[in-house]
Amino acid sequence: xxxxxxxxxxxxxxxxxxxxxxxxxxxxxxxxxxxxxxxxxxxxxxxxxxxxxxxxxxxxxxxxxxxxxxxxxxxxxxxxxxxxxxxxxxxxxxxxxxxxxxxxxxxxxxxxxxxxxxxxxxxxxxxxxxxxxxxxxxxxxxxxxxxxxxxxxxxxxxxxxxxxxxxxxxxxxxxxxxxxxxxxxxxxxxxxxxxxxxxxxxxxxxxxxxxxxxxxxxxxxxxxxxxxxxxxxxxxxxxxxxxxxxxxxxxxxxxxxxxxxxxxxxxxxxxxxxxxxxxxxxxxxxxxxxxxxxxxxxxxxxxxxxxxxxxxxxxxxxxxxxxxxxxxxxxxxxxxxxxxxxxxxxxxxxxxxxxxxxxxxxxxxxxxxxxxxxxxxxxxxxxxxxxxxxxxxxxxxxxxxxxxxxxxxxxxxxxxxxxxxxxxxxxxxxxxxxxxxxxxxxxxxxxxxxxxxxxxxxxxxxxxxxxxxxxxxxxxx
Amino acid sequence: xxxxxxxxxxxxxxxxxxxxxxxxxxxxxxxxxxxxxxxxxxxxxxxxxxxxxxxxxxxxxxxxxxxxxxxxxxxxxxxxxxxxxxxxxxxxxxxxxxxxxxxxxxxxxxxxx
Numbered sequence: 001x002x003x004x005x006x007x008x009x010x011x012x013x014x015x016x017x018x019x020x021x022x023x024x025x026x027x028x029x030x031x032x033x034x035x036x037x038x039x040x041x042x043x044x045x046x047x048x049x050x051x052x053x054x055x056x057x058x059x060x061x062x063x064x065x066x067x068x069x070x071x072x073x074x075x076x077x078x079x080x081x082x083x084x085x086x087x088x089x090x091x092x093x094x095x096x097x098x099x100x101x102x103x104x105x106x107x108x109x110x111x112x113x114x115x116x117x118x119x120x121x122x123x124x125x126x127x128x129x130x131x132x133x134x135x136x137x138x139x140x141x142x143x144x145x146x147x148x149x150x151x152x153x154x155x156x157x158x159x160x161x162x163x164x165x166x167x168x169x170x171x172x173x174x175x176x177x178x179x180x181x182x183x184x185x186x187x188x189x190x191x192x193x194x195x196x197x198x199x200x201x202x203x204x205x206x207x208x209x210x211x212x213x214x215x216x217x218x219x220x221x222x223x224x225x226x227x228x229x230x231x232x233x234x235x236x237x238x239x240x241x242x243x244x245x246x247x248x249x250x251x252x253x254x255x256x257x258x259x260x261x262x263x264x265x266x267x268x269x270x271x272x273x274x275x276x277x278x279x280x281x282x283x284x285x286x287x288x289x290x291x292x293x294x295x296x297x298x299x300x301x302x303x304x305x306x307x308x309x310x311x312x313x314x315x316x317x318x319x320x321x322x323x324x325x326x327x328x329x330x331x332x333x334x335x336x337x338x339x340x341x342x343x344x345x346x347x348x349x350x351x352x353x354x355x356x357x358x359x360x361x362x363x364x365x366x367x368x369x370x371x372x373x374x375x376x377x378x379x380x381x382x383x384x385x386x387x388x389x390x391x392x393x394x395x396x397x398x399x400x401x402x403x404x405x406x407x408x409x410x411x412x413x414x415x416x417x418x419x420x421x422x423x424x425x426x427x428x429x430x431x432x433x434x435x436x437x438x439x440x441x442x443x444x445x446x447x448x449x450x451x452x453x454x455x456x457x458x459x460x461x462x463x464x465x466x467x468x469x470x471x472x473x474x475x476x477x
Numbered sequence: 478x479x480x481x482x483x484x485x486x487x488x489x490x491x492x493x494x495x496x497x498x499x500x501x502x503x504x505x506x507x508x509x510x511x512x513x514x515x516x517x518x519x520x521x522x523x524x525x526x527x528x529x530x531x532x533x534x535x536x537x538x539x540x541x542x543x544x545x546x547x548x549x550x551x552x553x554x555x556x557x558x559x560x561x562x563x564x565x566x567x568x569x570x571x572x573x574x575x576x577x578x579x580x581x582x583x584x585x586x587x588x589x590x
Contacts, residue, residue, distance in 0.1 A: 246530045304525075308522040308525070354524055354525065
């Protein structure tokens with residue numbers, strides 16, 4: 001299948017791909033894979049330009065990226081449900097809003113300046129200003145990022161990643177952050193942490209890209225940054241007020257499971273779409289994504305079954321998401337058996353990582369650091385172990401594929417930069433927002449619930465959602 | 478007049494209600510409540526965090542009857558709600574000062590008919 005297609009990328013790279021009779025099957029496969037320029041190709045601009053052929057929109061590639069963009073968009077509502085089910089009923093709308101508002105706000109920032117600063121050619125750390133307001137980002141493909149899809153589509157696809165990343169942080173600060181402060185934090189964080197990280201890892205001239213650190217779909221850019229930022233912000237906010245212990249339980253795990261399903265579904269676009277083409281590499285990323293989620297979910301449940309005598313629904317959901325997180329950076333570079341190892345590994349690692357909060361006494365409410373931060377770091381390092389040029393010739397061989405420690409060193413550098421940018425950036429933004437607006441709601445507002453006090457709504461009409469008297473005080477007093 | 482207030486297992490409500498209706502008692506108020514007693518709760522794990530639940534779901538059934546019927550009603554509830562295990566609940570008998578039927582203004586035992 002790989003060699004039989006004559007896509008316009010392939011046409012740009014090597015005319016021989018379109019004349020199968022001239023080359024061996026293996027050679028055709030190799031060329032087609034090379035042609036399937038993934039997001040992170042670290043090679044010079046695609047050969048299309050080098051050969052003087054203008055990039056041309058390919059209908060198959062464009063169709064898959066349109067679908068992938070929509071799939072990744074759906075992950076943010078999925079995340080909203082995943083988180084929303086885990087909080088108390090009085091905070092469910094606030095939890096959902098923290099994800100949904102990112103769809104609105106980050107979109108505006110992205111088209112105004114975010115996309116340009118992340119992806120336009122600029123310095124090794126930050127992109128340029130030439131695409132401000134999406135000037136010049138139109139229906140014509142951009143040869144560097146995707147020679148066969150409209151540049152505008154690549155922009156929209158990347159936008160969906162920029163939206164879900166800050167929304168991931170909201171799980172850690174559940175139940176206690178002022179909505180306006182959260183909004184200001186997300187707006188600044190998107191521009192100060194996400195945009196430079198995206199440029200360094202994926203942008204033309206970005207220094208981690210040029211270094212050769214591999215991150216297929218966002219292990220560092222999305223998961224390590226959000227996970228580490230979540231930890232820092234949770235510590236800055238302090239712990240939730242403890243109520244009656246049994247009332248702290250998740251109020252609706254069915255919502256969480258629906259959210260898990262939507263995340264899992266959307267992740268096929270997140271990773272499969274990162275091939276920036278409808279091709280063999282997309283299929284490979286799709287398959288390993290599913291495998292890692294399945295294995296991590298199963299292993300997590302098995303550990304719980306042994307440790308707590310019960311296989312829990314929340315455990316399956318958590319494990320599956322952790323598996324999806326971990327495979328993200330590796331998804332375009334590893335095969336099915338590596339995906340099994342990555343999924344099983346993250347289940348064990350994150351299972352113990354989320355116990356840290358009870359030992360170290362910080363309140364990462366919904367375990368964003370344990371799942372995304374630690375799981376993302378494992379995924380990035382696992383890429384250094386399992387990556388294989390047999391899967392993606394534009395990648396590199398990891399430690400277990402005979403590539404030695406070279407790739408592992410680069411992966412460590414990528415993890416280190418992501419941790420540092422996220423931690424320092426979040427600390428500074430957190431201090432700024434605290435000085436301007438304050439971070440936390442009052443104790444009374446927290447008792448009454450954030451739905452009522454931040455949004456003037458209730459998630460469930462008629463349900464008891466907190467102390468009525470406290471609510472009255474908060475609203476009228 | 479006596480208010481018979483019974484805290485019973487949720488799964489016994491159907492039987493108790495049927496027994497009361499059979500005795501000719503048609504008026505009752507039922508609420509879902511949580512409470513603690515001798516019955517031990519249970520422990521749940523959410524992502525490894527342990528939650529001990531010792532306020533257990535019960536049903537509170539309230540029936541106001543004449544002094545003459547009170548004992549009989551309490552017996553009927555006790556018999557039908559009993560499993561013999563800890564956690565079957567309790568019955569409180571509380572004297573009621575006055576009863577008024579809102580629709581007609583009738584008072585006393587007549588208002589209970």
